Amino acid sequence: MIGQILIHVLFGTAVGLTLTAFMSMRRNDQGIAVPRMLMLALTLGLLAAASLLVTLIIQHRFDYTYVWNYSSRELPLHLLIATFYSGQEGSFLLWTLFVAVFGTALMSYSRRHQYEAPTLFFFGLILTFLTLLLVAKNPFAYYYESFAASGITTADVPPNGKGLNPLLHNGWITIHPPILFTGFAAMSVSFVFAMAGLVKRDYHRWISIALPWTLLATAVLGFGIMLGGFWAYETLGWGGFWGWDPVENSSLIPWLVSVALVHTMMVQKRTHGLVKTNMVLAVAAFIMVLYSTFLTRSGILGDTSVHSFVDPGKFAFWILLLFMLTFAGIGAVMILKRRKDMNISRENFKPDSREFLLGIGAALIMASALMVTLGTSWPVLMELLKQPKIALATDFYNRLHIILVPAILVVNALSLTMQWRHTPRKLFVRRIVIAAAISIPLAALLMVLGNSTAWSVVLSAAALFSLVVNVMMGWTLVSRSASMAGAYISHTGIAVLMFGIIATANYAEQHHVVLTQGVPVSVDGSTLTYVGSEQVERHFADREKYKFHIKIERGGSTTTVSPVMYWSDYNQRQSPFMEPGIRWGLQNDLYVAPNSAGTEDVFHATTVQRSGTIQTPLDSNLRVTLVRFTMPMEEGPADDGRMRMGAILKTGDSSEFKIVTQITQSGANMSFDPIWDTIPGSTVGIGLSNIRRNNEDPTQSTGELVFRDVTKPMPVPREQITVDFGIKPWISLVWFGVITMVLGFVFSIVRHARLAKQQPALSDVQLAPSADVKIADGKLSDAHTKQS
């Protein structure tokens, strides 16, 4: 009950924070102490709610629906804690908490820059919607409340929870979602500062104030996205790290907008241009976080993604929609209201300036964001048009990005060879010639080495050009000041990432291999030997988990990888969960993804339908007809109590004969133990190894017959595993590229945080007066000059 009351109190506090901050904003920060206190109280309250939920999970309080739905007694501590954000309710709580932490952490920062009241107001408004979502999707709802319609009462407490999806039983779940939610929460900061700038008519200073936070949000979200890719690569076994799935795209879209924003903010900082663009992008980045949340949480994309979606219910659906539309509306109204004021800084960039090319680069990145948004929203558009909806094939994204990514890389490189305002032609030509002289031969070399498809030639040439320019220009700057290196390090990381993508897309190989225990199989220069299986995690009764040890000999070295297959109660053991075995390497990864496991078919298992006739595998002249099945009551139980069934068979000219099988039932699974017999007049042994009964149409029932040569000893089947064996060349460049990119962001954050400290106080800045007043006074150009 405390939890539910707490959530409602938090919503009330958020409303109070918004109202008092609004009043303080209208009265020039008078009474700011109240919203300041409410912000702090809200953060502490959210922290208490989060702690309470974690405690309930650890204490296995299955009388709470959320705890029952996502955790179980079998989970280790780190996964129990991760359960906190594994469901919609918990993840909303985590996101809300992080937004509140950012709001609180920024209080003194925004106070220093005289932005406190509007900052608190906009954070308050965001938190109002987030806490309202928590009211709708309350993580503290009781089990008996959720299932009251099914007659559940307070006395009915489940003994155990449903548990966490086995695919999430991984260390990455403790890192990836919190990082992603930190990125989502940080995305609100640039929006809040942009709105504060609009409120205060401070169209330039907000850039310097918000830039370190925008960089932080971009870095954290980018890192979180790539961690998700790494997790998928390491755990899911499909061999890739990016699948253009709606859930992946929903994080990528705000990240792309934020990357564009970072670049246009740099332009405004240096030139005072792109004022409105920055306002629009700051709003768009935040709206895209909300839109992505709406897409992935509203249930609207269900049935079009490999991720699972839970319908949050109508109330939460409308709150999510209202949340997004409210902030889109606020952003649009604020920008439109101030558009004339912001026009004063408008200027045309010269094509030979860095700002011009950065503008084009940002436009290209936004084009990418727009296309990914279009692709991700396609099922929604189709739903609105009452048309069949499916997720777009990955080719849609790949084809568009074959054009966009090289263009972005080239524009990035060209922009760095330019100077702000104007670039002397000779200087520009010299830089381009040097970069081209290095990158073109390297691209040609890659072509000789087999990089032959048109798209990969263009992409690798663009990535090489970008890499060379960034290293060249970065080196010159770093020798003067290391703090300036951030952008160059990040861009270098992106170029390296591109090489990883080119290498894996062009040269990765995959082979479908059936491995029999102890039998070496040569595949593409490697020799694979299935050594044997080992059951692990035996102490968990809810799963049956095996490691399959596979020895790989390649290029004189030997390594063993251990892909995993397991059956879990989570899906009633209907189908196995699988994890690949990977030999990590700098040059290549050896990737073994399991498909299925069993024993080799030494008994020539053959399926035959009732009344059907087959040739026996051991003697093609011998034909067997399955006349009918005999039922358990007809056969009676075996000596050990097992159920028995049989099949009446007939050979071409002989009379009928019967074979019997003994059945062991375990839950929904049945295992068959055939009693061997010999086909009359032959040396062919025969057994009944399975019966698939068709209750609706018994003539469609089938049996599985097994055969052996009775003159030879009984063969002993060996274990077999079917795997996809892949060689992933230079995939390490993908991870290395992302780490380098994030490292570059860290440099930039430190630099711009220092610069933000040097910002003059608001009172010392000539703010843009209303455009109407300026025009009336004829002071338009003066105001512009002073502000510049």
Add this chain to the structure above:
Amino acid sequence: MLRTIVIVLIVILVPLGTYLAMQYGTPAELTFAEAVSKAMTTAEGDMAPKVVVVSTIQRVEPQRLVCIDKEQKEFQVEYTGPATDFPLEANKSVKFVGHVHAGSVAYFHATQAYNQ
């Protein structure tokens, strides 16, 4: 000039993106036999692609619908999508979206249904 480039970019990309989305985002309309054949050619481990089968419901049975497709071939449909705003009853023409579950008796697992 920057503004002009941005406008040109939008003018080119939006129709191009929409065209490509229509190419890659419209499920193929097949007969049941064609859907089965498509499912058979899908790589092992991949889910059969989602397709549309225009069907006429012949009879409604518990757990399944018995339908005929454009070739008048009978097949079974298991519908697990949201409730439709039209009745799923005999003689009704419906556009089912889903994929084939191959096996000894293949059937069509539909997750969307549209009034034909």
